[in-house]
Amino acid sequence: xxxxxxxxxxxxxxxxxxxxxxxxxxxxxxxxxxxxxxxxxxxxxxxxxxxxxxxxxxxxxxxxxxxxxxxxxxxxxxxxxxxxxxxxxxxxxxxxxxxxxxxxxxxxxxxx
Amino acid sequence: xxxxxxxxxxxxxxxxxxxxxxxxxxxxxxxxxxxxxxxxxxxxxxxxxxxxxxxxxxxxxxxxxxxxxxxxxxxxxxxxxxxxxxxxxxxxxxxxxxxxxxxxxxxxxxxxxxx
Numbered sequence: 001x002x003x004x005x006x007x008x009x010x011x012x013x014x015x016x017x018x019x020x021x022x023x024x025x026x027x028x029x030x031x032x033x034x035x036x037x038x039x040x041x042x043x044x045x046x047x048x049x050x051x052x053x054x055x056x057x058x059x060x061x062x063x064x065x066x067x068x069x070x071x072x073x074x075x076x077x078x079x080x081x082x083x084x085x086x087x088x089x090x091x092x093x094x095x096x097x098x099x100x101x102x103x104x105x106x107x108x109x110x111x112x
Numbered sequence: 113x114x115x116x117x118x119x120x121x122x123x124x125x126x127x128x129x130x131x132x133x134x135x136x137x138x139x140x141x142x143x144x145x146x147x148x149x150x151x152x153x154x155x156x157x158x159x160x161x162x163x164x165x166x167x168x169x170x171x172x173x174x175x176x177x178x179x180x181x182x183x184x185x186x187x188x189x190x191x192x193x194x195x196x197x198x199x200x201x202x203x204x205x206x207x208x209x210x211x212x213x214x215x216x217x218x219x220x221x222x223x224x225x226x227x
Binding site for chain 2: 037039041043048049050051054055060090092094096099100101102103104105106
């Protein structure tokens with residue numbers, strides 16, 4: 001199975017400051033079609049997860065442009081350019097290249 | 113608007129069975145793969161199963177293989193998860209999610225396995 005490793009697991013941030021979450025996979029996430037299937041999800045307290053980013057860097061509809069995804073191969077990053085109060089929650093990366101699908105452990109973002 | 117509504121959760125004893133449902137609307141159900149993802153209380157997300165558009169292929173996590181079966185009725189836009197031989201570790205909130213790339217999520221249905 002592909003192991004997804006996120007860091008840090010806890011991320012205290014100051015409002016208005018940037019934040020960055022790393023996600024590393026134990027195998028390349030490049031599929032046979034040449035595309036990389038790595039998603040990012042946000043789970044606010046008490047809510048269902050919501051997809052923010054798909055295929056490494058594509059923002060879902062309605063996702064603020066302060067969220068961005070980057071990376072390739074086995075190393076990926078989710079960045080928040082300026083953290084807002086509504087960004088508090090747990091963020092997960094997930095690979096949908098290989099079976100079984102696997103998630104990272106989650107990174108808890110909180111306001112300092 | 114895509115809507116996914118899970119139901120069928122509840123309290124069941126270890127070794128028991130439960131069938132979850134996921135009613136879908138707002139998209140062309142018959143052309144979309146559907147996934148089940150679960151979340152144990154206070155824990156992270158765990159992929160459980162995916163079924164293809166036609167319902168003739170499915171994949172399962174090792175933790176549920178041989179005990180859980182996913183199926184779908186494209187005429188009624190509904191997905192099922194039959195869960196047998198339930199264990200306490202299966203206690204979780206079960207979400208159905210749409211698309212091979214896990215796009216939209218329902219609110220989940222809680223399954224509690226306890227004696």
